Amino acid sequence: MNITAGVISIFKLKISSLKAGVKLGKDIYSYNSQLLLPRGTVITKEHLENFTVRNIAEVYIIESTPRLKSEKKFEDVYSNSLDVVKAFMLEAKLGKTLEFDEISNMVNLLLEQVFSVTDLFRQMRIMKGKDDYLFTHSVNVALLCILIGRWLNCDEETIKKLGTAGLLHDIGKIYIDSSILNKPGKLSESECREIKKHTMLGYNYLVENESLNEDIANAALMHHERADGSGYPLGTEGYSKNICVSVVSVADVYDAVTSNRVYSAKRSPYTAAEILWQESFGKLDPRVTKVFYDKITNFYVGNEVVLSNNEKGLVIYVDPSQPTRPVIMVGDKFYNLATDRSISILEIID
Numbered sequence: 001m002n003i004t005a006g007v008i009s010i011f012k013l014k015i016s017s018l019k020a021g022v023k024l025g026k027d028i029y030s031y032n033s034q035l036l037l038p039r040g041t042v043i044t045k046e047h048l049e050n051f052t053v054r055n056i057a058e059v060y061i062i063e064s065t066p067r068l069k070s071e072k073k074f075e076d077v078y079s080n081s082l083d084v085v086k087a088f089m090l091e092a093k094l095g096k097t098l099e100f101d102e103i104s105n106m107v108n109l110l111l112e113q114v115f116s117v118t119d120l121f122r123q124m125r126i127m128k129g130k131d132d133y134l135f136t137h138s139v140n141v142a143l144l145c146i147l148i149g150r151w152l153n154c155d156e157e158t159i160k161k162l163g164t165a166g167l168l169h170d171i172g173k174i175y176i177d178s179s180i181l182n183k184p185g186k187l188s189e190s191e192c193r194e195i196k197k198h199t200m201l202g203y204n205y206l207v208e209n210e211s212l213n214e215d216i217a218n219a220a221l222m223h224h225e226r227a228d229g230s231g232y233p234l235g236t237e238g239y240s241k242n243i244c245v246s247v248v249s250v251a252d253v254y255d256a257v258t259s260n261r262v263y264s265a266k267r268s269p270y271t272a273a274e275i276l277w278q279e280s281f282g283k284l285d286p287r288v289t290k291v292f293y294d295k296i297t298n299f300y301v302g303n304e305v306v307l308s309n310n311e312k313g314l315v316i317y318v319d320p321s322q323p324t325r326p327v328i329m330v331g332d333k334f335y336n337l338a339t340d341r342s343i344s345i346l347e348i349i350d
């Protein structure tokens, strides 16, 4: 788990990627609870050898500045990403090959933002609705994929791949008639079939590109597949536990639920977290949903929220066993949503 407090970051690293000179972030104990090395110790070459002898695979280390610091404003990077998404989608529609370098640069900038802004969800909420859903959704899913990759302690290369997969996952929608894509009402069966084609169309386009990792094309193909076979386009046969597919699927659900779309109004992050919780059983990959709803619900402790009974209150406590049902303080009374199921959180107030 990565813990960030102010400009001090503590994160777990595999011994194989550890170098002498870094500072230990947590005490290390032996199997019989004896303190081997206290927090703050500067790791030497001898320590590294000793870790191997003692079969210590991972340790926490401290960085006194953020790992990546961005000089750029979130808003500017987000707007720039929207332009890049629009450009590569248009090029895909025209049958041109994807400019991978540009996408890769964009993902690096998004990654810098995820690692340096402390209020990512608030910043993302401000940017929602700035453009067509397809474009903002692509950028949001990329940001969420990077964030989940960070929470899962993935290495940087994997995190970049996740971000790229998020950015490109719905590229196939550019080939779908916009009157169907943006239809406000309920879709007919044939229109539904048409929309579902975006997975295959995206895959066919991306798989042709040799500079892209095949997991990225697979994420475009499989992000609507579910473990119980209820997804599309292939059903049970199409489900994959590849981490890239799993992360994109979860990020996709979260952003779709919390965004305004032509046919449905946005819902709160708590509703999204509850949906992810329910879908962990037989649909989405629980390795990813768990870290996501645990983290997301803790993000909002201290935030003001609007309840379904129209009262406004403060999130004051999250029970780890029921992360989506926190305790809310309204004036001098408390609602424990874990026990009071008649009330839910409608909205988060910034």
Ligand SMILES: [Fe+2]
Residues within 6 Å of the ligand: 169, 170, 198, 223, 224
């Ligand atoms: Fe999709």
Ligand SMILES: [Fe+2]
Residues within 6 Å of the ligand: 137, 141, 169, 170, 252
């Ligand atoms: Fe999507």
